[in-house]
Amino acid sequence: MKNRLFTLLTLLVLVALALGACAPAAATPTEEPIAPPTEETSEEPMATEEPEAPPMTETTLKLGYTASLTGNLNVSSGRQDKGLQLWISDVTAAGGFQVGNEMVTFEPIFYDDESTNERVQELYTRLATEDNADFLISPYSSGLTGASAVIAEQYGKVMITTGAASDSTYKLGYTGVYQAYTPASRYLVGAVDLLQTLDPTMTRVAFVHESDQFSTDVVAAAAAYAESLGFEVVLNEAYDTGTTDFGPFINKIEAAAPQALMGGGHFQDGSTFAKQLFEKGVEIAYVTLLVAPPEPDFAELGDAAFGIIGPSQWEPLAEFSPESAAAAGLEWFGPSSAEFVDAYVAAYSEQPSYHSAGGYVAGLILQKAIMDAGSYDPDAVKAALDAMDVLTFYGRIKYDTSAESHGLQLGHSMVYIQWQKDDAGTLLKQVVWPLEGASAETIFPIR
């Protein structure tokens, strides 16, 4: 009887948990965003024009977005939110930017999405209807962004997406959703190029990746690219989100004897994978993992981090400047990398990650589009975004305007970092690809 009761209750709990995950949560009141930095932002990072003729009026636009202050995305999303808040603060500190006879600033309308699709759908509907947000910024992650983009499109709001690399959102015929990140399909392409540059005789490569949409998209594109260059893909396998024991995969990798390994997924699994590869002493010359290596916390792995390469949307070491913009025939816009990093460190007492830069640049793109349009009418802003081709501290921004993949990021490229050691034996990140932006030579082979 007791046993049946336990079984019954256990099943009840499992069903309740599943139902709970599907049920919409009650809306919570608007929270204050992460403490906006104010005093520290004395620089003039935006290309703000001097007001010319009186009378100037002040206009405050509502900028709606959610961030994952709770749930499993809170670290990356929190950094993205800080970057966006810094941009809002910079605009405010500069007295706004000029659009016609108006000085435009932004009022953030912000909610915690709890890292769930259900909350995102509920909250973006609220932002678009009840809060009447003028423009939207996406939440963090491809999954949450996909859920929010459909709502932005439905209500005719222009949305800049950031922290969202998956290509699929931009293949749905949306006209007002614009991507800041390099798409997933180009995430590991540079890693394949780097490998071929390091040793053209390398032929055997293995892909082991998380089974979520983002990682699957990335690896599918990278594997096809590798095969097109003549590599033999000796293993291509996915592991479930939440996997902690990579022993079976490592045994398979050793049996397949690849010379290079690429894959991973997100921070938790990527760092666990790297640690176990090291502990098991897997003999492999080249390892590139998604998402985890660029994070500063990756260094907590100690020697297991050494030699691991990771694609990054942005690194402070990769220097884009007005000079490089001029050399490339592009317009420069916004602060330099050093100005962004200094302001971020002053505001939050921590180094920015690429998520932070992604948050800032999402705001910067919107600002540039409104300035170019000379209006905050959504159609004019969309036209400006379609025509945009600009270089920022984060890299180049240019959009696909075709009907098939409208809003997909075309201009931006990944940089690749590798964990190396300085003379004192301390782990540090170095940019190793592209070569023109490299801060150090690649350590190869790593084992």
Add this chain to the structure above:
Amino acid sequence: MFDILLPSLVDGLMIGFVYGLAAMGLSLIWGVMNVINLAHGPIIALGMFGLYLAFNTLGLNPYLALILVALAGLLLGVLIYYVAVQRVLTAPHLSTLLATFAVNMILIGIGTAIFSVSPYNVDFSMGSMDFGPVRVLWTRVAAALAALIATGLLYAFLFRTRQGKNIRAVANNRVAAELMGIPSSRVLALSFGIGTMLAATAGGLIATFFPFTILAGGGYELRSFVIVVLGGLGNPLGALVGGLILGMLEGVIPVFMQTSWVPVIEFALFVFIIIIRPSGLLGSRV
């Protein structure tokens, strides 16, 4: 194939000992007081963080730190019992479920506030040794041994000490035990404490080989439910056997098929055991 199968089997069995230890805590609490402890997952995660703090801030050897983690787990369990469980123990089962679920949410909330959901890592290694195609990590061997020792100590406590016999008496018949002068409330508090101690200890052992977050206990909690049904409800030794079976499945299945089949097979086994042997492989016994 054999070159992959054998190391995967050994890896799976090693981790299976720790799964078993984690499930033992859930099993004991159910066996003694019919409470499903939904705070089991975050307690495992707190065990991980306890070991991390003792190792990183106090500089203790992880296995020495494990003793502190176990003691802290015991005290935390006793505290949870008196604060959240005792008053609803005789209420319908939904009340104890909700009470422990509330504790679960509180622990996760506090843990997220302190540690965020960033991964943490105990940078500790004891190296490895090759036995033919099998490479054995000594941290996993140590964890398996620690799980075996903990099981042995639990049985010695339950069958050789007065307090242990009191626990078994209360588990068998609480009213009769009280009539014999056994202070059932204290015994139940101790049982809950031992259950959480086992969970925290398992968490500490897992931290020696996997990075973790405050949410990391959830997966082990789900596994513990399956293991408890598999091995025998309320039977700690059954939990250890169930853990080994689950670990072995997780090690071997990916050799033959995609890992997405692992939960399918695990839960199919769960349903199969419920149908053909509802009391689990080793039957229920405390």
